Amino acid sequence: MTLDPELAAWLDAHADGLDCGSTDAAALLPRLATAGLIGAGVPIAAGGSGGSCSSAIGAVAALARHSQAAAFVLWAQRVFIEYLLQSPNRALAEAYLPGLLAGTTAGAxxxxxxxxxxxxxxxxxxxxxxxxxxxxxxxxxxxxxxxxxxxxxxxxxxxxxxxxxxxxxxxxxxxxxxxxxxxxxxxxxxxxxxxxxxxxxxxxxxxxxxxxxARSYLPRVRPAFLGMQCGLSIGLARRCLASVRGSEDSGRALLAEPAGAIAADLDAAAARLSAGVDAGAFVDAPRALFLLRIQLAELAQQAAQLELQARGGAGYLHGRHGGFARRWREAAFLPIVTPSLVQLRTELARGSARQAA
Ligand SMILES: Cc1cc2nc3c(=O)[nH]c(=O)nc-3n(C[C@H](O)[C@H](O)[C@H](O)COP(=O)(O)OP(=O)(O)OC[C@H]3O[C@@H](n4cnc5c(N)ncnc54)[C@H](O)[C@@H]3O)c2cc1C
CATH class of the missing domain: 2.40.110.10 (Butyryl-CoA Dehydrogenase, subunit A, domain 2)
Structure with missing residues (x-):
């Protein structure tokens, strides 16, 4: 998904503010609504712009290229909307969807x-x-x-x-x-x-x-919950890799090969994620989704490492890093947001032990 240029420019101007807290989510939500990001993947009949869950993952990823804080706020807003869409309580959904889609009510x-x-x-x-x-x-x-x-x-x-x-x-x-x-x-x-x-x-x-x-409802909303979280990794990794590509003519040509390998893995994993979420394949097969969430978080970390090497010493200077220092911190969020990589690996190991028994 390509972001509206006006929103992209606003995000680039406010990404550091959203990270350090001088700009807050109240300023952000109505902009996300106007740009059509909150309604991505929400049925037209429910007030959204239609499309499938992968459109919402694409919206989170598009924001994460500019600001992880903005992308995480969209995740919270959009995942709450998903809870309503999958709830049998239609009156509750009808009461809240208009305000959530307009960005006047905040979903958490x-x-x-x-x-x-x-x-x-x-x-x-x-x-x-x-x-x-x-x-x-x-x-x-x-x-x-x-x-x-x-x-x-x-x-x-x-x-x-x-x-x-x-x-x-x-x-x-x-x-x-x-x-x-x-x-x-x-x-x-x-x-x-x-x-x-x-x-x-x-x-x-x-x-x-x-x-x-909760035991029957949560597994059904989990693919959207985790899938949209994966958008955080996808967007951040793409942004870091774009910086690496921009540095190739400054003596960093040898980074092109690892950057290309990360980009290929990223595209393949993102495609598997979108296809699986849209087909409903992860409701009964969460392990495949857990593995993708782990892989995408790791690819984002590798991409951030590569951007560090592409920027070299300039990346360590205030005002000379083009947002890199923020992206470095943003990458640190990816393994700890629940389910954290530790929790996912624990669940995968338990599943393997059960199969072996
Ligand atoms: C920026 C940010 C936004 C988040 N937003 C959400 C959200 O919207 N919804 C949501 O449900 N979760 C949210 N979380 C929580 C997150 O997803 C994890 O649940 C959280 O990081 C705790 O997981 P853990 O792996 O540390 O697990 P745990 O096993 O729960 O914690 C490990 C250790 O850290 C300690 N610890 C954990 N949290 C705290 C705390 N707040 N204060 C003091 N000690 C603590 C625990 O006591 C324990 O000793 C957010 C986390 C962050 C960093």
Whole structure:
């Protein structure tokens, strides 16, 4: 996907600001909406511009070439929209989709903990208690991005204290008992409105329910969740490789070969990802998706290493690195966003051990 030139110029001017926090997600979301990025891959009947999930991956990748913070905000917004699209609660979707697509409501995904729960890595950190008219939620989300003050709605998975199935809810910022922390003191991506949430006796009704059974719902949304995350790696890697190509006439010709090899692997992996996500192949075969997520994050890291070598000493000087120092930090985010590479490898190893047994 090619970005609207006006948005690309704005991102290039504000990428460092989005990273260090002097520009924030509130300035970004309406621009993403106007450029048609939030609606990519959203059915026309639901208010989007149509296309498949790979269009949304392409939109995240196009942004990540310019700014990982902007791309991650789009990921949060777009993945929340996906939760609505795949929810049986049509009234909830109809209530939120217009504001989310316009960028006036901020969608947040507090489901890292739930994705780890799905992989048997940790327990859910939020509990739901049944009440006559719905549920009461208590617990804590240590991380969520795109928490624009008073304007967010966040997806939360909660265990049932009575022992029933864990459920997934859409919790609005304005609901009683929802407390947002100050923005977390991050080393980068500071303009992403990333904070912690405390939930204390939050009353929710059936109108807030995304799905009554997290165990059947999360595996169905996981391909979009992970696939769009892969867009972060794809875009960053492409941007770093473009810088390497631009340096070949300054005594760095020997970098052309490894850059070409990374680019070929990147194109092949990105094509497999798009085809698999669009065909629904990863719902029942998550291992293939895990392997692609690991491979793409590693390719992005290799591309950043190569850009470092292409820039040489100039890359280490303030004002002389053309955004490289930011991209170096951005690359450090890719292995740790949930599911982290450690968590994915742990799940893959467990799967192999089960097969061997
Ligand atoms: C910029 C950024 C944005 C993120 N946005 C989201 C989001 O939108 N939604 C979402 O669900 N997750 C989000 N996360 C969380 C992320 O995806 C991981 O869950 C998080 O990095 C913890 O994973 P871990 O591998 O450290 O695992 P863990 O095993 O959970 O943590 C490893 C160790 O680090 C400690 N630790 C982890 N987090 C914190 C913390 N906040 N404060 C103090 N100690 C901590 C743990 O106690 C543990 O000792 C974000 C993370 C970052 C860096």
């Amino acid at each position: 995904s507090g489901l890292s903990n739930a994705m780890k729960f799905l992989g048997g890595i940790e327990a859910l950190q939020v509990e739901a208690r049944r009440r006559t008219d719905g549920w009461q939620l208590d617990g804590r989300l240590p991380w969520a991005t795109n928490l624009l003050a008073q304007r967010f709605v966040v997806a939360v998975a909660a265990s049932d204290v009575a022992g029933g199935a864990p459920a997934v809810f859409a919790v609005p910022a304005t609901q009683a008992g929802v407390q947002r922390s100050a923005d977390l003191d991050l080393v980068g991506l500071r303009g992403t409105a990333t904070a912690a949430l405390a939930l204390s006796q939050v009353p929710l009704g059936p109108e807030h329910l995304l799905h009554e059974d």
